[in-house]
Amino acid sequence: EAAVTQSPRSKVAVTGGKVTLSCHQTNNHDYMYWYRQDTGHGLRLIHYSYVADSTEKGDIPDGYKASRPSQENFSLILELASLSQTAVYFCASSDKWSSAETLYFGSGTRLTVL
Amino acid sequence: QQKVQQSPESLTVSEGAMASLNCTFSDGTSNNFRWYRQHSAKGLEVLVSIFSDGEKEEGRFTAHLNRANLHVSLHIREPQPSDSAVYLCAASVNTGNYKYVFGAGTRLKVIA
Numbered sequence: 001e002a003a004v005t006q007s008p009r010s011k012v013a014v015t016g017g018k019v020t021l022s023c024h025q026t027n028n029h030d031y032m033y034w035y036r037q038d039t040g041h042g043l044r045l046i047h048y049s050y051v052a053d054s055t056e057k058g059d060i061p062d063g064y065k066a067s068r069p070s071q072e073n074f075s076l077i078l079e080l081a082s083l084s085q086t087a088v089y090f091c092a093s094s095d096k097w098s099s100a101e102t103l104y105f106g107s108g109t110r111l112t113v114l
Numbered sequence: 115q116q117k118v119q120q121s122p123e124s125l126t127v128s129e130g131a132m133a134s135l136n137c138t139f140s141d142g143t144s145n146n147f148r149w150y151r152q153h154s155a156k157g158l159e160v161l162v163s164i165f166s167d168g169e170k171e172e173g174r175f176t177a178h179l180n181r182a183n184l185h186v187s188l189h190i191r192e193p194q195p196s197d198s199a200v201y202l203c204a205a206s207v208n209t210g211n212y213k214y215v216f217g218a219g220t221r222l223k224v225i226a
Contacts, residue, residue, distance in 0.1 A: 043216040102148070103214065105157035107157040
């Protein structure tokens with residue numbers, strides 16, 4: 001069974017502060033993704049990566065950076081957290097970048113920016 | 115870009131009754147569709163993947179795809195209280211790279 005673990009499970013941050021969300025997968029998957037989920041909206045893609053040391057912008061990358069230091073680890077960085085970034089963040093992995101591939105999700109990180 | 119709308123926003127059914135969830139998409143460019151389930155404080159688990167018109171069954175979960183009507187549905191047979199969760203529909207999009215567009219979800223409550 002695919003395993004994607006996220007940390008922390010929840011976090012409270014102050015406006016203007018730096019936040020780092022971490023994701024670790026043991027699936028040996030090439031692709032990793034960061035999504036955010038807001039009430040009333042579906043998941044929206046922030047950044048993704050298909051190889052270590054490389055990241056790509058998704059649909060809503062503004063205000064976020066990503067880092068993929070190894071195949072297993074993928075971080076999402078909010079350099080200057082803002083109120084509008086309060087959301088639940090999900091990390092996912094997949095074997096290939098293909099419409100036929102299933103995404104395996106972590107349990108999410110609930111971020112509250114005050 | 116492909117947009118995915120789910121209905122209803124919330125649904126309450128009795129244990130054992132059929133639950134039906136709907137998903138409409140804005141254009142016919144997607145190659146495949148998935149239904150995910152999200153329990154509170156947990157990640158998403160894939161229930162059914164469907165790639166062609168017709169029906170795909172996975173246990174108590176059946177997806178129906180009708181591309182001409184831009185519609186995919188999920189039917190849950192004999193739902194149980196443990197099926198209470200948010201159900202998300204996802205459509206693939208090929209823009210040079212593949213990605214997935216998600217609906218906002220249907221919150222299902224199954225009462226005993």
